[in-house]
Amino acid sequence: MLSCVRREEAIERLRDDRFDLLVVGGGITGCGVALDAASRGLSVALVERDDFAAGTSSRSSKLIHGGLRYLQRLEVRLVREALRERQLLQRLAPFLVWPTQFLVPLQRGRPLVAVRAGLVAYDLLAAGSGASRHRRLDQPGARQLAWALGPHVTGAYCYPDARTDDARLVWTIARTAGEMGAVVANHAPVLELLRDTRGRASGAVVSDVETGEPVHVRARAVVNASGVWVDEVRRLEDPAELAGVRPAKGIHLTFPASA
Numbered sequence: 001m002l003s004c005v006r007r008e009e010a011i012e013r014l015r016d017d018r019f020d021l022l023v024v025g026g027g028i029t030g031c032g033v034a035l036d037a038a039s040r041g042l043s044v045a046l047v048e049r050d051d052f053a054a055g056t057s058s059r060s061s062k063l064i065h066g067g068l069r070y071l072q073r074l075e076v077r078l079v080r081e082a083l084r085e086r087q088l089l090q091r092l093a094p095f096l097v098w099p100t101q102f103l104v105p106l107q108r109g110r111p112l113v114a115v116r117a118g119l120v121a122y123d124l125l126a127a128g129s130g131a132s133r134h135r136r137l138d139q140p141g142a143r144q145l146a147w148a149l150g151p152h153v154t155g156a157y158c159y160p161d162a163r164t165d166d167a168r169l170v171w172t173i174a175r176t177a178g179e180m181g182a183v184v185a186n187h188a189p190v191l192e193l194l195r196d197t198r199g200r201a202s203g204a205v206v207s208d209v210e211t212g213e214p215v216h217v218r219a220r221a222v223v224n225a226s227g228v229w230v231d232e233v234r235r236l237e238d239p240a241e242l243a244g245v246r247p248a249k250g251i252h253l254t255f256p257a258s259a
Contacts (some may be wrong), residue, residue: 030225
């Protein structure tokens with residue numbers, strides 16, 4: 001329990017109060033929705049099945065970046081938005097978002113025009129954020145930063161982005177939502193969605209895992225922010241509901257410095 005009240009009190013408030021918004025899912029999306037709504041003066045309840053950031057939000061690449069590779073597909077608007085978010089996070093949470101330098105190795109016979117153009121565009125889109133511009137390194141300079149690079153590498157481009165502790169970032173946002181008045185509870189899975197006489201979502205029945213007792217949470221609207229489990233929540237309303245989310249998996253390779 002992250003808010004300023006004890007968990008038992010939060011469960012009681014879930015049972016007794018009526019909220020403007022019930023958010024299902026305590027990952028980065030659900031906690032962000034709860035914080036945004038609470039900061040606008042809405043009464044908010046947030047319930048999480050397991051623990052905050054227990055799912056995808058603790059299994060990310062740990063990067064806060066603009067997405068340099070998206071420029072290859074000319075998704076300029078997406079990159080610009082992401083770079084603005086990077087700047088915002090670095091300003092609001094400098095204790096959780098740290099500048100990090102990245103290298104793009106250069107090899108003989110590899111065309112450099114596209115790489116150079118992408119990095120110049122990245123710099124322009126990040127203009128005004130305070131981030132340094134990319135720079136070109138010769139072979140000794142590149143190997144000084146990454147000594148494991150082979151002799152076929154002739155140099156590298158170095159550009160700035162940022163990294164984070166993703167789970168701590170989620171917990172910080174959840175706690176801030178609680179400090180702004182949101183009632184935030186983990187280990188409270190949704191058992192059933194409630195409907196009003198017009199058929200609109202009006203809350204949910206959640207289970208207090210610590211006691212095993214069901215808790216009826218009443219709300220004017222429900223946000224399903226359960227990530228890759230979004231279809232499980234949707235099927236609580238209609239078991240025949242077709243899947244709307246197709247899971248994807250990204251793979252990152254990391255190596256010890258000794259390699």
